Amino acid sequence: MAFMEKPPAGKVLLDDTVPLTAAIEASQSLQSHTEYIIRVQRGISAENSWQIVRRYSDFDLLNNSLQIAGLSLPLPPKKLIGNMDREFIAERQKGLQNYLNVITTNHILSNCELVKKFLDPNNYSANYTEIALQQVSMFFRSEPKWEVVEPLKDIGWRIRKKYFLMKIKNQPKERLVLSWADLGPDKFLSDKDFQCLIKLLPSCSHPYIYRVTFATANESSALLIRMFNEKGTLKDLIYKAKPKDPFLKKYCNPKKIQGLELQQIKTYGRQILEVLKFLHDKGFPYGHLHASNVMLDGDTCRLLDLENSLLGLPSFYRSYFSQFRKINTLESVDVHCFGHLLYEMTYGRPPDSVPVDSFPPAPSMAVVAVLESTLSCEACKNGMPAVSRLLQMPLFSDVLLTTSEKPQFKIPTKLKEALRIAKECIEKRLIEEQKQ
Structure with a gap:
């Protein structure tokens, strides 16, 4: 485009x-x-x-x-x-x-x-890095305090999302990451509501959401800036990968397959469920949970890419959950994706196929109980439990969270209604696809 x-x-x-x-x-x-x-x-x-x-x-x-x-x-x-x-x-x-x-x-x-x-050469002939660079350089004309250090080539899996390492001119040592993405097939917000919601993201403050430093959008794309994190994401921890390496190199064939410690699984899992519950209660559609969308900050997980659902981008795991008619709301999509994430944290790799018939030995039966409720044949056939139900399960119920930060994310009533309608449209497209 x-x-x-x-x-x-x-x-x-x-x-x-x-x-x-x-x-x-x-x-x-x-x-x-x-x-x-x-x-x-x-x-x-x-x-x-x-x-x-x-x-x-x-x-x-x-x-x-x-x-x-x-x-x-x-x-x-x-x-x-x-x-x-x-x-x-x-x-x-x-x-x-x-x-x-x-x-x-x-x-x-x-x-x-x-x-x-x-x-599919007809649909994938565009050079998205060039398109992204055009957009980004236009943005810098009106925002001269930012400067591109280098493109971060292919660090993500999306074809139409590009990343650049940035700095602020008067703070040359600080590194930030700019992400640019164009619209996806699930963009149902009006242009005005879309732009307002993107610009609202830096005001979102939550102990388990990675802070957005700056966000802007036009009718066809969005551009966000966040702090660069040397340690990388939860997926980088699991795969012992370098954040700046290409996605294919980082995650296709890990040298050593090893899951996380039980205490890490419990703490990270609980933190992620807490932030999913927060977004669900706010009526903010997410639907993009996977290990690369969870930033690790010390021992704290912080969710990334809240903009994806506003842009209408399809989920990393869509080809899995679109097979199961009972996974037909964004809340149930988040829970199913949490199952994938928990599997990866536990075993150090994704499941070979979904649904999963039997689970390998895990550090605790409490882990298997949660995996069964989200990835088993029965779960995929009968539907996902609510996030509140997962929080009550033995694996997570005894985790002590030590955070004093008060969550804040004020969404005006008019935009809440726009989000509700967009969420229904996203779910409707999923249900139509599942009927085929």
């Missing part, structure tokens, strides 16, 4: 979390190489599909770019002699199909820009 440009009226913004699947339909041999004709489908409707043509060298290029993830991906080997032989081509086609299956079913790889561009 061009700078400062509104999406055309009636234009449906793409949900980047809808899974893409790819099937090689045929191959054709040209003079010196073979082309593979691949049908790519978005979601479950066969009508939403298109063909792409790729050579082995295109796969090889993609595979080289994905090496940063540290995974051993099953790309068939190169062959220089006899590579036009019919049997060889059929065998290689099988291998390439297997490769496509692996990258489209890996939750992190399937959502990354490299894979999206390979499978």
Whole structure:
């Protein structure tokens, strides 16, 4: 989208979390190489599909770019002699199909820009770093006290959200992070309400919410500045990762898989539930809980990215919970996502698949009880417990919280009503998707 440009009226913004699947339909041999004709489908409707043509060298290029993830991906080997032989081509086609299956079913790889561009070049040709830089430099013309230190390349998973390390000109040692994101498919607020709510975020003060230093928005995007935290997020702690590294490098293949101590699980879990309850009571839609959206400040968890629901961005775990009709409110989405987060804190990695049939041994049966209530087949089929119910469970009920900071987040009545309507629209789109 061009700078400062509104999406055309009636234009449906793409949900980047809808899974893409790819099937090689045929191959054709040209003079010196073979082309593979691949049908790519978005979601479950066969009508939403298109063909792409790729050579082995295109796969090889993609595979080289994905090496940063540290995974051993099953790309068939190169062959220089006899590579036009019919049997060889059929065998290689099988291998390439297997490769496509692996990258489209890996939750992190399937959502990354490299894979999206390979499978859906029409929708992912824009250079979002350039667009973000245009927006950011426009902003600095009116706010000259900030200065960009460097772009933080690919530190997050979102294709349309970009990060920059910042400083304030008269405080050159302090480091801040600017995040820029454009609108998502769930943006149902009017432009005026959207901009007012974004600008309200720096006034939100809560012991378990990471403070927003500055926030502004136009009709098509939002820009927020927060303090840079050297230690990083809860996910960085679990994966022993460096916050500035690319997302694929940090989280695809941890060197050592190790969960947190029981006391950490209890304390962090309780803090996160407290802030979810606070937002639910305020009528503020969240829906974006995952370990990368929890900043660690000493022994305190602080929630990030409250702006995501205002922008209408889809959740990191959407492709999981959109399968379960009983997870159909943003409150139940938060609880289900809390289950994913608790699993990661406990076992040092995400679950292989959801629902989870049986849980590996945990540091306490109290942990398993909460996991069962949020990730088991029964829970996904029958619905999620309320946050208040989780707070009463033995794992969290005896945690002593030592904070004296009084939460403050004043939302004017008119904006509360706008949030309520937007939340209903977000839930309605989810329910429609679950009916398919």
